Amino acid sequence: MKTRITLCLIAAVAAACALQSENGEEAAAEEQQSEMVMAEVSELAALMKEIHADAKNWRTALLEGETVSADPEIYSRLTESEPTNKNVEGPVFEGLSQHYQSKLSAFLAASDIDLAKKEYNNLVTACVQCHQNYCHGPIPTIEKLYLPIAETRDRK
Ligand code: HEC
Structure with a gap:
């Protein structure tokens, strides 16, 4: 019985996270216009899509053997974006x-492709770790981001 209640709670949390825009949409209006759906996406959800x-x-x-460069700053964007x-x-x-x-900093600092691949998979693990605490729904999608080099996964 206890297990069942726990499972239900987990399912409810996951659903709330995954179905957030539908809920917001319902509350906002009867008609379902795509612009309104867009307006319901939180700042944090938009950052996540990015x-x-x-x-x-x-x-x-x-996978094509190229290292990448990008903006290394993410902490303040994660903590200051308005969540749902x-x-x-x-x-x-x-x-x-x-x-x-x-x-992210370690990944962007990687000097060669093998290290970059390893650090990239560690980055994906960091996505999953936060999602295990805050937003279960997208985890299967996030796990598809792993590069197929199993031995480099940073499993806790
Ligand atoms: C520090 C915590 C944290 C990290 C790190 C994180 N996420 Fe998220 N993610 C969240 C939270 C919280 C939400 C729910 C956002 C909301 O609805 O406001 C979310 C939502 C999402 C969504 C659903 C967005 C939508 O359409 O509503 C996707 C997809 C996602 N994250 C992918 C990722 C990926 C990929 C990474 C790593 C590259 C990542 N996340 C890293 C916390 C995190």
Whole structure:
């Protein structure tokens, strides 16, 4: 019984995170116009779409043997962007944001392609670690970002 309740809670949290725009949409209006859906996307969700797209591009470049360069600053954007859920803040979120920042810095500093690939997978793990705490829904999508070099995964 206890397990079932826990599972339900986890499912509810995951659904709330994944279905946020639909909920916002319902509250906002009867009609479903795409502009209104856009308006419901939080700053943090928009940032997430951006870093997800970046990671996909980096993955493609690395597979082609190219290292990448990008803006190394992410911590303040993670911690200052308005989230959908007001509980997404505080020392744990800040710690996970700092951890992601350190993995991004290490990835961008990698001097050769083999190291860059290893650091890239560590970066993806940092995405997953924050999502295990705050937003379970996208984890299967995020895990597709791993490069197929299993031995370099930084599993905790
Ligand atoms: C420090 C925590 C943290 C890190 C690091 C993080 N995320 Fe997120 N992510 C979140 C939270 C919280 C949300 C929910 C955002 C909201 O709705 O306001 C989210 C939402 C998302 C979403 C759903 C966006 C949408 O369409 O609503 C995707 C996809 C995503 N993250 C991918 C990633 C990827 C890929 C990475 C790594 C490159 C990453 N995240 C790193 C916390 C994090």
